[in-house]
Amino acid sequence: MDNRVRILIAKPGLDGHDRGAKFIAKALRDAGYEVIYTGIRQTPESIVETAIQEDVDFVGLSLLSGAHNISFPQVTELLREKGAEDIFVFGGGIIPEDDIPFLREKGVKAIFGPGTTVKQITDFIEEEMAAKKA
Amino acid sequence: MTSRIAKAIIEGNPRLIAKGISTVERGGEAAYELLGEIYGVGKSYILGITGPAGAGKSSLINALIPYLKNNFERIGILAVDPSSPFTGGAILGDRIRMIEHAVDSRIFIRSMASRGHLGGVSAATKDAAKILEAAGFDLIIIETVGVGQDEVEVVGLSDTVVLIQVPGLGDDIQVMKSGIMEIGDVFVINKADREGADRIARYIQSMLEENFSGLGYIPPVVLAQAVNDIGLDTIVEKIIAHRAYIEKSGEIEKRITKRIEDDIESILRFRVESFLKSRLDFDSRLPIWVERIRKGEETPFTLAKKLGGEILPNLMEN
Numbered sequence: 001m002d003n004r005v006r007i008l009i010a011k012p013g014l015d016g017h018d019r020g021a022k023f024i025a026k027a028l029r030d031a032g033y034e035v036i037y038t039g040i041r042q043t044p045e046s047i048v049e050t051a052i053q054e055d056v057d058f059v060g061l062s063l064l065s066g067a068h069n070i071s072f073p074q075v076t077e078l079l080r081e082k083g084a085e086d087i088f089v090f091g092g093g094i095i096p097e098d099d100i101p102f103l104r105e106k107g108v109k110a111i112f113g114p115g116t117t118v119k120q121i122t123d124f125i126e127e128e129m130a131a132k133k134a
Numbered sequence: 135m136t137s138r139i140a141k142a143i144i145e146g147n148p149r150l151i152a153k154g155i156s157t158v159e160r161g162g163e164a165a166y167e168l169l170g171e172i173y174g175v176g177k178s179y180i181l182g183i184t185g186p187a188g189a190g191k192s193s194l195i196n197a198l199i200p201y202l203k204n205n206f207e208r209i210g211i212l213a214v215d216p217s218s219p220f221t222g223g224a225i226l227g228d229r230i231r232m233i234e235h236a237v238d239s240r241i242f243i244r245s246m247a248s249r250g251h252l253g254g255v256s257a258a259t260k261d262a263a264k265i266l267e268a269a270g271f272d273l274i275i276i277e278t279v280g281v282g283q284d285e286v287e288v289v290g291l292s293d294t295v296v297l298i299q300v301p302g303l304g305d306d307i308q309v310m311k312s313g314i315m316e317i318g319d320v321f322v323i324n325k326a327d328r329e330g331a332d333r334i335a336r337y338i339q340s341m342l343e344e345n346f347s348g349l350g351y352i353p354p355v356v357l358a359q360a361v362n363d364i365g366l367d368t369i370v371e372k373i374i375a376h377r378a379y380i381e382k383s384g385e386i387e388k389r390i391t392k393r394i395e396d397d398i399e400s401i402l403r404f405r406v407e408s409f410l411k412s413r414l415d416f417d418s419r420l421p422i423w424v425e426r427i428r429k430g431e432e433t434p435f436t437l438a439k440k441l442g443g444e445i446l447p448n449l450m451e452n
């Protein structure tokens with residue numbers, strides 16, 4: 001059985017700073033995951049359609065513009081509407097500590113701010129995958 | 135007996151189509167179970183798109199979609215990118231070129247990693263196409279990984295193969311070589327605003343005229359610029375013309391027959407292999423066998439003979 005973890009890395013909203021997203025995409029590839037990368041300026045609708053068609057296990061959202069409190073919950077909400085809440089969402093970017101409880105409440109599983117190591121992200125993925133299987 | 139998932143696939147449920155493709159990618163008994171349930175459902179035309187890395191395969195598909203929508207109701211796309219030979223990971227980035235069609239309910243796009251398979255597609259691409267076929271997509275587009283000279287497996291999966299070339303990759307000797315240059319039904323010279331486009335088009339054209347003379351169909355060569363919307367209507371016209379040709383000439387019957395033969399062989403192979411492995415308790419005994427070979431007590435040849443004899447006493451007598 002070839003049980004490879006699939007992850008969508010997407011940038012919602014309007015900022016064009018994709019270096020972080022590309023760095024994470026490549027780091028996750030090097031960790032042995034299949035990473036679907038869709039680039040900048042994605043709508044929540046297109047992110048969710050992509051996540052469903054690609055049957056990913058995780059969606060990683062990267063945002064530096066400050067609109068995370070709007071667009072991250074839109075993604076989790078749309079996934080729920082489509083019966084795809086088993087696709088887990090995590091986020092990264094410049095996200096103030098104070099916003100994290102709100103985002104978690106809205107169904108974002110984890111937020112990785114500046115200074116996060118790749119290992120913290122892969123540990124998160126492995127833990128969640130183990131929990132999903134259990 | 136149709137399972138819930140097979141039924142949902144046939145009804146066209148996107149989430150379960152996606153899950154079905156994951157099931158066939160994982161392989162094993164569950165994959166064969168599902169494929170058995172949907173076998174023969176639906177009828178798709180299968181278009182293979184191949185060419186070197188950076189030739190513009192994904193961009194061309196993206197640009198062709200609006201034209202193809204005039205001829206086909208629902209389009210499923212399988213886009214293959216390479217897996218790392220070291221970690222097994224992959225960046226699947228074909229979709230980035232087709233993102234404008236992400237929320238179009240008539241379009242379904244799935245990225246597939248090659249997972250170590252070397253023919254230009256992944257081992258599960260054929261089966262993923264069967265899932266899309268059962269789900270009612272009347273056109274399936276298979277985009278290969280960027281190919282070199284020898285990755286020609288897409289030809290066995292497709293009704294029409296579009297081979298994309300770009301100027302600047304080689305001279306007329308490259309055009310004469312066996313392999314990839316033989317499998318195109320429609321040739322596209324993309325990025326045709328670049329220097330050398332006319333020359334490569336002429337090379338290919340004259341090779342095709344020699345190879346196909348008197349055969350009833352000579353693959354056309356189309357100059358195109360995917361991102362500038364040039365030549366796209368001609369490409370679709372040529373695809374449709376090739377389809378008409380293979381339907382009229384009986385070529386399509388040959389392709390269908392060949393695909394059924396391949397299905398029989400690969401399914402039989404899977405069945406026999408799983409039977410043998412389970413009878414031999416293969417996975418748990420494997421380390422013991424390796425150890426004995428390393429100690430010099432056996433070779434893989436003497437071992438295979440013994441194991442064959444365990445299952446079929448007459449098999450290895452000679």
